[in-house]
Amino acid sequence: MERLKAVIVKEFIHIRRDPRSLVIIFALPLVMIFIFGHVLSFDLKKIETLIIDLDRSPLSRDLITRFAAAPLYKIYSLENQGHAEKRAAAAQDYLQSAERWLRQGKIKQYLIIPRDFSRRLAANFPSPVAVVIDGADANVATRLYQYNERIFKSFFFPTKSIEMPFEVKIKMFFNPEIASTPFIIPGLVAALMLMISALLTSLSLAREKETGSIELLFISPLRSPDIILGKTIPYLLVALIVGLVIFLFSHFFFGLQVHGSPLVLFLTAVIYILTGLSLGILISTVAPTQKVAMLVALLGTILPSIFLSGFIFPLESLSPALRAFSYLVPATYFLRILRSLTLKGASLRHFLFEASVLLAISLFLLALAIRKFSTLRRASA
């Protein structure tokens, strides 16, 4: 116990004496969350939409205003004017231009309101409205389709009493605006917390390898668990503080709300941080230098946390092999907890499974690190 304490005290002094690394440790996640939080948004804004109005009636103009009023669209409209023959030629021209612009990416979609639009509607006939969407980005296209649909419905249903045999009322639970920020930010928080935790410990043993001081640890009567735990425990506190800073930052800048109990969040965060620290210390026992350790810790946490945790791609859409791998990614579990806590407000008993898996992963990684350190000490290849 005294030996473990000696290692812990020494690590704390080192943390305190090296404020430069601490600045990086604190600044890095904040910068990343700031950039990613703004860039990584699935919400569409200012979609360039061209509306070709061949009807030029009050009704068609009303439809255009509906689109223009929605902040989602940026509307360009073309109105057909002049004599009948000219109009037919111009319409042809418009359509060709529209297709060209769509191809060039100047517009994302175009709508064609046909000439007899208002007349048909007035006579209670259905009238077609053509919508051509750029489907190159499937995600954007689906969303566009949904947005358009909403506007059409609000336009048509109040004006004419089209009787529906039943009424479908959809209510989105947990994220009523289906905004992507509350969805993205927990993923970022999870990825960054793991990254920082792993980074903190990954450097510690690698640093001692570089300076050569590791030989003094090897040669001392310290047991391997004393060294591994003594180098992990102090960083738990540091990582918790960084985690808190990340949360506060996400709260004030991106409106991240915690609906569940803060205590549950704290407990699960401690376990999650421990997982990151354990991963870091394992990396540190294997990596020969600080640079290698840092690189492995960064890539090894960020990439799986972003791509294989359900952060961006739903786990259901992954191939079976990748999906199996996703169950080994700590962020998968913490993300589930975090999304539930921030969007739904669930309680601890809902997360017993996730928390246990994270704890199991941590203990496994720690045991592996201790083993690895022991063999390192014995063999010293």
Added chain:
Amino acid sequence: MKNLLRKNSEQPGRFAFSGISPGRENQPAIEVKNLTRYYGSFAAVNQINFAINRAEIVAFLGPNGAGKTTTIKMLTGLLRPTSGQALILGYDVLKNLNLIKNLIGYMSQRFSLYPLLTAAENIEFFGGIVGLHPREIRAKIKELAAIISPHFLHQKAQDLPSGIRQEVALFASLLHDPEIIFLDEPTSGVAPERRREFWMKIYELKRRGKTLLVSTHNLDEAEYADRVIIIHEGQIRFQGELAILFCQEGVNTLEEFFRRLSPYGTA
């Protein structure tokens, strides 16, 4: 007896060791049998043999890259020999690592103190990891304060003058009162006039019955030792008293001897 000792070796606690290790009186302090270490196909240490008696000071000499540090690392259990055996008080180093750790002290040229910790904090750390009680550690720090002037105690090791730093490093490596002390280039980077003082410390340790193997490439320091072992290109070229070397080889100085070993190299 053997069982008892093995049991001890499995317990990493502090080995109660006063004066002579029981049952080990007749064993040489350090013994090396056909010790060999290859790095790839390069033999850093090649079939070397020597023995060092208790309470003896031996200077381990050789140019850089001769195999001094490799040998010391194998003796301290930091490096696994390719073949051969390293024994401390008759214990095979590899088989009794935990026991050996309590018997030996090690101070290396590369690193002996954490530069960001103060002298006192270094003592606290090294005292802590060898299992000293906090009370003992406090006493040790007081002891150190009497050796170096107290205002150095709370300076970071990196800011200490090199002579003082080396003093603290030696003190730190002796905290667990080891029987056998390996000093790997302890005086490199230390002013010549301070080297003499340092060797006075080493004599003091010998008077207390400690065995010391001091590696150095400062040839003038060899005169301080009881015996010298000269290693060159991984092989032992001479072991014994300096006077015998001079007679036997017909040289007047060590420099001459080294020049003969490698006419184009540097000693």
